Amino acid sequence: MFSYDLQSKKTQQLSNELFAINYIGPTTKTGPIILSAVKKGERVLKTVLYDKQNHKLEFMDDKDLDSNTWAVSYNTEANKTYLARFSENEREKQRNISNKQQKAMVPPDYTVVELNNETKQERPIISLKKEQIISLSSTGNQLFLITSPSINRPPIEYSLVDSKTGERRKLDLPISSRSDVYLSHDAKGIYYLGSTSKQDFNKGRGIYYYDFATKKIEPVFLQENGFINNFMLVSRE
Template structure:
């Protein structure tokens, strides 16, 4: 199990170096999957749940046999009832399986590998929990970093087959049309979606600059002489018609969050320096100013942390007292409360869904 977890952890950086490794044969979870023929409900509700909830994907061995198959579960945590519920389970075949539970519409979005040999890729599926049928939504992706539905659109960040970069994408769940944001020199590192104001915030950097930095690591041997490429945070609308540059830093802007009128970026000078406090950049959208500070609490892991609706809590993946899991962080008291800290298995990703 330990070996598998180390592999999973290394795959967290799959798009930092744009390397993806997997040798598993794809196993279709459900015979009702309709390749290339999406059949999502024509009317997707936009109403919000009453209370905040956290949707997460969690992988573990299906049996105690560490050579056996691994299953990924979609879990949901209700912040009002404190109830953690298993929603759906599927085969671990993707390079890094992701999932999102849409409670309002009783849909689950998830990723699985499709194809074999050199032709494989991770694709996005949707499961209708009322009919227990799955539908394949994409056929041209190689690896996926984010899957976030909003109303009648599904947003994702992924590497498209034949490209070297990571693009922001959107699928119109009514027309089945896909739109892509970015170009062949823009690698998307992180995104966060503001559902209420229909905005998407993106951390991205240049592929050419990254490659140049890799090829010109001058300095004493044995040291990390890699020069971090400039990361820029952008704002775009749900139609991808706007592109507003917010700010740029020579930091690894690895995670974005948002709360009323603000975009918060967690950034590091180097990759994976967990012992060094992250730099937090708080960008005020109204006056276009930035406030920079050091994060003084336990490091928040990559995994799509975000604020509660009232802005008083942050839900995030963290390691507290050597236990990795999902935690609630109180902004005022600066205390962590464990929600789900499994002894076995691995939380792949989370998304915070704000209530009304």
């Protein structure tokens, strides 16, 4: 992991203990950087906190060699982090079944947990049976989930989950994005990378805002002379 200073234009290496990094997310100015990463010599994605002041990595549940942290979302209002996890052993079991039967792979169970960034305590929010959580985003007490009953196959489903009660409400949205979808800070809509066409993902590709109430899609930033691979919605504070 590296940092780049926009003013001094200097690059600094922050870590060398990691084999792979799946996700990097900022929190507060003095708070940790949250990662989903694989430690050297291991294979599961761990939840990792990087202390910017002491320049140290803290591996959550470091002895757990089964739980994969697949998706991560930091909640600015609550100063909490939401994690989507699954069992590596269960995934391997489902993969073997899929290979033997020559059928689409069924996902392992996924669980969303709430991590208190100060106390490091975790609280389970919701568990999904044989349903993959591809991505998640959070604002206030709302979680936005992108899920699928299959691995790397349609359909894609969207849901809102109340982080206090775990109640889930599925949404019918006119988009087909599998990632780079973020709940707005007022939870009244989503920002997403994709297009206005549910059939053609690359038609008018760019960043859009979809309003839950009006059901209207508004362009925010369209790619013209290039290709947008990823984007992140962050707080101004």
